[in-house]
Amino acid sequence: MEENVIASVSKPTILKLGGSVITIKGRPFTPNKKAIIRLAEEIARSNVNSLIIVHGGGSFGHPIAKQYEINRGYKDPSQIIGFSKTHQAMTTLNRLIINALIDQDIPAIEIQPSSCIITKSGRIQIMEQRPFTKLLRMGFVPVLYGDAVPDSETGFAILSGDQLISTLAMRLNADRIIVGADVDGICTADPKTDSSAKLICHISLSELKKLLPKIGKAKAPDVTGGMVGKIVELIPAIERKIPTIIVNATKPNNVYKALKNENVVGTIINKGGNVAKSN
């Protein structure tokens, strides 16, 4: 049955709204209401046929998840209430986004990862996608988010919005991924510290992979301006020929232009070195 449902869905666009775009950094539980309303208006105006939105946690999910060390898995009963609080913070943020979308007459519907996903050591193991695939096919806009989810090995885990995007893109055979970030895209160096840094407009997967060793194994700063480290998770989807574009969603109309397939400042990543015309 699952196969049939998916086959009849037109290829969806997957849009990520970064946590740093929709919340105010460094101010816990503070939404960027202006940005949320603007983005809802851009999404409505673009009138994309089949759309899934995934948003990050920003100043909502991260502080509590960090306080209770949810990403380490279940170690101690005192974390249990922290998991509840982390999830509740995320649904609170999600509610604001859905309200803004509904206000624009977009039939948005929250899809709660912790209700339909189990990870195994942090990687998606079980994902019940039939309910939201059915809704997507009917014209709804499912809105998912990075979430605290049950984990079959570690008790619970943090499922990042980026892992979710990549998995959704592959499972639903997405048309493309649009990453709405708080930077213009991937740069040749970190523009915050290096004035010679330039935006890379097009990059192939093999070129992207060459940048990876520069970032270092774990905690070293991302010399490309932070984006490569963040989009590593998307590589499996790009390998399956799902083109990905990073745009700066803090700047008006970028998300709109990306959704409309119009020219926009940003970084396009695709499997080959060539840019598909539709991007």
Next chain:
Amino acid sequence: MEENVIASVSKPTILKLGGSVITIKGRPFTPNKKAIIRLAEEIARSNVNSLIIVHGGGSFGHPIAKQYEINRGYKDPSQIIGFSKTHQAMTTLNRLIINALIDQDIPAIEIQPSSCIITKSGRIQIMEQRPFTKLLRMGFVPVLYGDAVPDSETGFAILSGDQLISTLAMRLNADRIIVGADVDGICTADPKTDSSAKLICHISLSELKKLLPKIGKAKAPDVTGGMVGKIVELIPAIERKIPTIIVNATKPNNVYKALKNENVVGTIINKGGNVAKSN
């Protein structure tokens, strides 16, 4: 895998919080905050080991669902935004309940029916229960609710909290069902119109079934005071020997006493005519 997970869960108690208890009737989108806080405190004080809560929609879900005729299934594109609004109203109410529970240090976690359930002509067809069963086993309190859900035959449907309770009770082999209503239980007649009406303290399933024809097929008033019509949905669970008690959750301490297995005014329904001692 599903079997293993369920087998290791201690038998959960399923508590229904009626929509008319947690919201104010006739005033759309108005929660009964006092009742919500009191009930959260009673649930915390009872300290039940394994608990699932299901709540109704009351003045949140019903007005929008009715306005857009969601219960008729998908007939017209104009209903799509109504489905989104109905679900959003339910998550708004759910958020208030979860917040009250978390304030009492109860690790409550929203489980969103429309993320994990598909109905077929209004009856549960697919239910992904592994994520919340896993959370239940870890000590979380899953909180579900009547919701607008995708439907494989009719496009979408309204899934009642009562159908959800019955299905959960059977699938998770529940210890018991506690229905927190706005009346004392099942009466011999409607206490609102008949002063001779008496509360039935114990009733067997066969006696309950004898009351059904009195209620009439559909829209005739429920002569027993409304409860029999509402709990018809629970009959399959009661048939599987899951005892069910109806208590008046608008009166303080009734839910607490029921959770603690203490004597409480209400109606106990079980398969045989005899009352189990634990109830």
